[in-house]
Amino acid sequence: MAVDRSHVLTAAAALLARRPTSSMDEIARAAGIGRATLHRHFAGRDALIRALEELGIEQLTRALDAARLDEDDAPAALRRLVAETEQVAGVLAFLFTENQLFEGAEINEGWARLDARIHALFRRGQEEGDFRIDLGAAWLTEALYGLVGAGAWAVHDGRVARNDFTHSIAELLLGGARRSMEK
């Protein structure tokens, strides 16, 4: 009986990522619930978006914790991060593209913290000599978001197999498209 809040938000993210102008009614239908029920759980569209943001922060935080970014070398940590990110990809893709939230008011504290942690991972990789230094850590962080989003949509649209999600992103991000002699 009780509506699965997380499920509703996931469905909303998937829909809004592709059709941002969807009405509350469309969002409700996509989540398989009635419009009235949607309003019972989220006061309005703004509240829904904010809940989406909080869910993303919460999930990504868990993913970062699970990835243990400080252990092993940076490439290995990045692989773990990408693997953990898979479950968050849908919500993350939405939040990455629709960051209207962040521009208006104060940048969400939680996001800044998460951003810093990923940024630190790339920086560590550069300092330890595993990552190239001609690509800024800030750009690598953005690129990670972009690739996760692209990967999520590619899987959703059937252009990439779900099982290839982690491999496709991590390998491209680490080694690029060029065929390498080593390894």
Next chain:
Amino acid sequence: MAVDRSHVLTAAAALLARRPTSSMDEIARAAGIGRATLHRHFAGRDALIRALEELGIEQLTRALDAARLDEDDAPAALRRLVAETEQVAGVLAFLFTENQLFEGAEINEGWARLDARIHALFRRGQEEGDFRIDLGAAWLTEALYGLVGAGAWAVHDGRVARNDFTHSIAELLLGGARRSMEK
């Protein structure tokens, strides 16, 4: 006096990419024109989006032509492609994220053609031994879109210098983040 159609569309793309729910009035203000004038040039929101799509196809077609994808080896062609893509990045980023257009009706013929050309480039690189084959050409195509979009926003938000746009994307896409021994 005459409104610069291309300028209006570019401004609209930049706004809609970040705030997809913007009203026609906001779009008009962002383009520096009145709402009435916007309606004179584009019958409605749908017509505006469609014009945006056509502009993107037209510009990307030109970019692909200028990049001469069939010449030299695939990596060199890809570098040229990324460089040419820079000017299209804004519109492209919008169309990539808001592809609600493509799902409903018949996939736009023009987009399928462009997609095929980029896809063919990656495939050629794989066949000639320059690109790794464990990453599908379809995924590399999607990744290119994602990185161009991420790059456009990173530049727009000041996280990446405009002059680094091409280098950041092309190098990451080709060589990845890992520091390489060769080259």
Next chain:
DNA sequence: CCTGAATGAGACAATCACGTCTCATTCGGC
């Protein structure tokens, strides 16, 4: 300088989405 086209601002009705409400129904717990 003159003329006509194009623009910006605003008014206007119509449409749409929103948020709230009611009511019958369904589901879960006891």
Next chain:
DNA sequence: GCCGAATGAGACGTGATTGTCTCATTCAGG
């Protein structure tokens, strides 16, 4: 089987957006 809570469907008023219109102003070209 009963009861209460939650849900779905729909109605309703409200506010915002849309698309069209008018009118004064501005601009470009002759």
